[in-house]
Amino acid sequence: MAWDGAPFAGWQAQANAPSVQDTLHAAFARLGADRFRPVAAGRTDAGVHAEAMPVHVDVPGTFRVPPERLARALNAWLPPTVAVLDAQPAPFGFHARFSCLERRYVYRLWCAPQRHPLWAGRALHVPPALDVAAMNAAAQALTGTHDFAAFATQEDRQTVRELRHLTVVPGAAADGAGLWAIHVHGESFLRHMVRGLVGTLLLVGQGKLDPAGVQGILHSRQRAQAGANVAASGLYFAGALYPGDPASTTIRSSR
Template sequence: MTDVRIRLDLAYDGSAFHGWAAQPGLRTVQGEVEAAIATVLRLDSPAPLTCAGRTDAGVHARGQVAHVDLDGVDPETLARRLQRFLPDDVTLVACSPAPPGFDARFSATERRYVYRLRDTPGGDPLTRGFVVAHRSSLDVAAMAAAAEHLVGEHDFASFCKQREGATTIRTLLELRPERLPDGLVATTVRADAFCHSMVRSLMGALVAVGEGRYEAAWAGQILAATERDPRVTVMPAHGLVLEEVVYPPDDQLAARAAEARNVRTAPE
């Protein structure tokens, strides 16, 4: 038999996880899912998962996507068995054969996150694990004006925890804060990819402007500096949800994966 690539669509409450990526001695989403697959298939060692976006500790997901290569496994049978062995804070949304050329990470064209916070009294106490309580009132219009300085292809080194050998150049497709009818401030963030802590750092800059501490143009100045600034707070993880990963048509998956593997340089 030959390996079959299987696409897994996952949702999880990130509260009790040390992020997605497997780490020795720590509970992670990847570790739990790999262990469950190894159990149901009676594997000698876990089959490694590749995900679309490595969520940080405490970050949630409704639309995480991963792939795994398994020897002659029927996806429907795997899905049926896997549901019984996954922990309560992880749900297998879908399990299907991956089309040719599919790579959960490199074939993706964009990831969409939403960051939610409340800056008014009250609210539903049952959502406190998913909504950040903010003590001061926010000017959402000012936050939106600041966001305009950040959208586009840039070097986001000012908003990332840099990793050796990794580029911090990203294309930010959307950064849109809005006040919802229930009073929540929800910010939609879309990009081709994100670097470590990027979304929560972007939110830190928007919140600083929304509090009236800086003018909207300050966000652009931070971006242009391409180095971390202590005035930019990394916002709490529990307000952030990976909502969706977008892929191109099946006949473009392999080409997209090849393109995404190229190291990007700063735009001129």
């Protein structure tokens, strides 16, 4: 499924704020399946968008909406900011979160002298002339298994993670202007880790931090040493990998 993160406090249900999980659950309730809450591949922060978030839902044996009609039926009850893109039966034992092998994010930058109204709330506006080679050198140094405590916010879990892929792709213009994408892949991430990584890469791209300096930031384990968290509005959950083929939005019967 996909959503515009601006109106939501994230995926996870919140007591006093709108969430994507509650919104989808309400749509299922309209179709007679409200016993189980939807489960997503990962939780997203407030304001974070999703392009392709796998979700599973246990439905009762009495559920009569066939998979080929389910996306359309749910979308009839969902707001314009949320859409189910596809639905199909899931393999036995599938779990959108616990079966997930890799989560993928993309952070978008609008790299241009002036802001663009069509990218407002969709990409972070930054001045042009970022040093993409330096940013990718720093990204290479950050890739692998490390203690990422310096990039996490208020994290009480263990902070060692495997960062499998971190790449900066510049805009298509000759001078690098336009829409940039920073791709981030890993099995799991710490709280605000992706946004902290992007903020640090921006320091490198602006010449405020040497690419080699990211090793010192990693070793310091101090959040104050890394770049500031960039805005959530430029971040997208871009997909997930599962055993076999990549999963799409799914349902499964609880029978």
